[in-house]
Every structure is written in C-alpha cells, then in structure tokens.
Amino acid sequence: MRNKPSLSVVMAGLVPAIPTGRAQCEVDRDHRDKPGDDKRKIGYLSRPLAGAVIVTLAAFTSPARADLKVCNRMSYVVEAAIGIDDKNAIATRGWFRIDPATCRVVTQGNITADRILLHARSLPVYGASPAPQNGTDNLCIAPNNFVIAGRQCHGGQTAVPFTEIKPSTGEDGNQVAYLAEDSEYDDEQARLAAIQRLLVIAGYDAAPIDGVDGPKTQNALASFLKARGLSADATQAPNFFDTMIAAVETPSATGLTWCNDTKYRVMASVATDDGKAVTSRGWYRIEPGKCLHPDVSGQPRRIFSFAEAVDTDGRAIKINSRPLNWGGTTMLCTRDTQFEFSEQGDCGSRGLHASGYGQIDMAAGTGRTLRFGMP
Numbered sequence: 001m002r003n004k005p006s007l008s009v010v011m012a013g014l015v016p017a018i019p020t021g022r023a024q025c026e027v028d029r030d031h032r033d034k035p036g037d038d039k040r041k042i043g044y045l046s047r048p049l050a051g052a053v054i055v056t057l058a059a060f061t062s063p064a065r066a067d068l069k070v071c072n073r074m075s076y077v078v079e080a081a082i083g084i085d086d087k088n089a090i091a092t093r094g095w096f097r098i099d100p101a102t103c104r105v106v107t108q109g110n111i112t113a114d115r116i117l118l119h120a121r122s123l124p125v126y127g128a129s130p131a132p133q134n135g136t137d138n139l140c141i142a143p144n145n146f147v148i149a150g151r152q153c154h155g156g157q158t159a160v161p162f163t164e165i166k167p168s169t170g171e172d173g174n175q176v177a178y179l180a181e182d183s184e185y186d187d188e189q190a191r192l193a194a195i196q197r198l199l200v201i202a203g204y205d206a207a208p209i210d211g212v213d214g215p216k217t218q219n220a221l222a223s224f225l226k227a228r229g230l231s232a233d234a235t236q237a238p239n240f241f242d243t244m245i246a247a248v249e250t251p252s253a254t255g256l257t258w259c260n261d262t263k264y265r266v267m268a269s270v271a272t273d274d275g276k277a278v279t280s281r282g283w284y285r286i287e288p289g290k291c292l293h294p295d296v297s298g299q300p301r302r303i304f305s306f307a308e309a310v311d312t313d314g315r316a317i318k319i320n321s322r323p324l325n326w327g328g329t330t331m332l333c334t335r336d337t338q339f340e341f342s343e344q345g346d347c348g349s350r351g352l353h354a355s356g357y358g359q360i361d362m363a364a365g366t367g368r369t370l371r372f373g374m375p
Contacts, residue, residue: 067174068111068167070096071103073185075193075209076122077241080179081146082106083117083139083162092139092162093147094119099241100194101187103176111175117162120179124285125201125248125292135163143312156312185211192217195235198244199224201293203255203367249291251369256303256360258284259291261373264317264324268292268307268372271332271357272300280304280332280357281340291369304330304357307372319375326372328358 070080081094084107098104107116117137139162140153153159167175185193189211199206199220206220225234228247234240251257260266269282286292286307296303308325309317314336317324331354333339333347347354362368 067105067109068107068116069103069105069170069174069176070098070118071176071178072098072100073178073180073187073190074100075181075183075185075190075197075211076100076126077194077245078120078122078179080104080106081119081141081162083115083119083137084111084113085115085117085137086113088114089149090139090151091147091149092117092119092141094141095121095145098179101191105174115164116167118165118177119160119162123245124287124290125198125245135161137162137164158313183211194241195221195244198241198248201295202244202248203293248293251291251367255293255367256296256305256362257291257293257367257369258286258305258307259369259371260286260288261371262309262324263288264309264311266307266309266372267314268294268305269334269355269357270294270296271304271306271330272296272298273302273304274298274300277342278302278304278332278344279340279342280334280344282306282334283338286372303360303362304328304332305360305370306332306334306355306357307370309372324375326358326370327356330357330359331355332357 068082070082072078077097077099079095079097081092081096083090083092096104096106117135117139119135119139119141138159139151140148140157141160142148142157146157148157151159165177167177170176183189183193192213193209193211196206196209196211196217199217200209202224204220204224206217221235222232224244224247225232228243230243234243237243251259256270258266258268265288266286267283268286269280269284271278271280281294284292284294306325306327308323311317331347332344333341333350333352334355335352339352341352360368360370
C-alpha cells in the first residue's frame, strides 16, 4: 500500500457552523490571526530539518470556553482533521485547509468533550513530506470532506494517527493550538519559508528553505512573478499560495514534471545519481488531472522515475492482471510508506521492494514532462 500525508448528533452539536467551502476546504479568511501573535504551540513537527516527527503539547489550565482555532506556523500549506472523544464516543471531521501564518476555526462554541485530537497532512504538491505526527489514537479519515462517527473505518476511509491536543487560551478568549516545525518559525518566517519551498518545487533556486530573506530568495521570487505576469504586491494577496500551487501543478519549462492523465491516484518516486550514490525518494501523490514537480536539487548526473496507480486504499491498480505503473529496468529500493534510500543493494533482504525505474533524458537547461496515461 502506498500511504502517502449514533455520534453524528454529538459531532453536529459541537461544530454546527463550520464552513466547508470547496472540496479541500477553503481557508476561512475571517479567522486569520495577525502575524506575530505569540501563542503557545502544539507541534506537528515535519521532516525537512531534523527528519524526526515529534509532537509537543501546550498545557492549558482551564476548560475550553470558546472557538477552537488551529494556527499554522509550518512552511507547508496543510489540511487538518479534528477528533472529538466524549465518554469514549469518537467522531472525526475534516478537512480544514490552513495556509502558513494563518489560523482556522475548527470548532465553534463551548467544547465539553473529554479529549480533542488532531491530524494534519500536507497538500499533494509537497510529495513525500512532511510525515504525519506520531499520535497514538488511530482514527478514520476520508480523502475529501468528511464526518465519521466511531473508530471503524469503511470503504474509502483510512485509519491514521491523531494526537491529543490541549490548547491554550489566546488574548481574544478563544482556544488555540499551533502546528509547528522544529525550526520554530514565527508567522513571518513560516510564510517566507513556505514561499521558498514552493519556489524550489516550481524549479526556482530559493534554497535553503530557512525563512530568511535575502537576494537569492528575492531573485527567485522576482523571476516567478515575472514569468506569470504578476506584480510584486501579488505576494500579499490572500490567494497567493493558490497561485503558487497552481504553478507547481502545471508543466514547467525546466526540471522534471509528472502529469497524471488517468482516473486514478498515482504515487511516484524519483531517484538521482550524483556520481557517488543513487538516492531514491517517495512517495509523491499526484491526483487525477494534476501535475507535480518533484524536488530535484543540485545537478545530478542521472535522474530516474517510477510511478504506480493505486486505488483509494493504496492498492496497486491492475489492468488485465498487470499493475498499472510507469518505470524501466533500473532496479532501485522502495517501500510501501514514505522513504529515502541511498543504499540500493539487497533490497529484499532489507525488507524492501525492488522497483524498476526508468532513466529520464534531461537536456541541460530544459524541462521534461512525463505523462502517466492508460495503456
């Protein structure tokens, strides 16, 4: 499986007025906090800097009495799902999209439940990272907007780790919990780091992704804006992350682009050869009709690609008894969950899979688009 990231009355009573918006839950612009609001955070700590996933919880000393907000101080656009546990009756709801340096109300009114839990995932454009938080409650989610009662998952639903959160009380009287990375960005740094990250994915040289402004970031951003006919003040528009994500999801004139022309979800992996080792990395989730740029940094000597169509449960799609995949004859190590391997020998003895990658012919300074279609 490529995993890549009646209680219904109770749930309805707790969140009667949560706006759902479009399929992936539009950001609630009316509930953003201003940059610089300094509230304690609970952590969804991601892979980019330390590799480890850790969750830290802020203590709170009084019951929740008002709206619950989740705020994003990560360098990723994320979608959050909440879980409500009241007298061992469980319900989950999602998704709530939260842009970097913004907040989203996820429940309105008093919360009287025994426990509140949270799960977050990055958008598909980020590929394999960040990993989910290391919560111990495995609760159900669905690919699109959902309300699920109970712990038993049904068709198309998946059990994922949720973490109990203990929000703090903000200056406005609302309860607040933060999603954070181990870099501990403030709002301004998180927003800039998120812009840097999407610029890199789109093929612009804005590395390192550190939330620190400088000539390199400014040049990359200026080139991005010029290429799309945007003015400098476009970066302050509420929908700027939508603009950047749309750019990442269209074929690029530079670098490698994957495009999914099937009706299935595709999970893809990229491998690079720097002359010393071949490093394989996955999985990148590409939804039907979407494109994606894997983050290939530096100037590798060779680039390889492997991709496979999967169903909603992560099982390989088969056409005429053959898996629907796209690759080649170079055997490299993979596994069902997120991975990054620089050692490619003895995959089977290490409990890994050996998958056939195809080498990609990348002419200097040009782009290459691989389109995944039906046979």
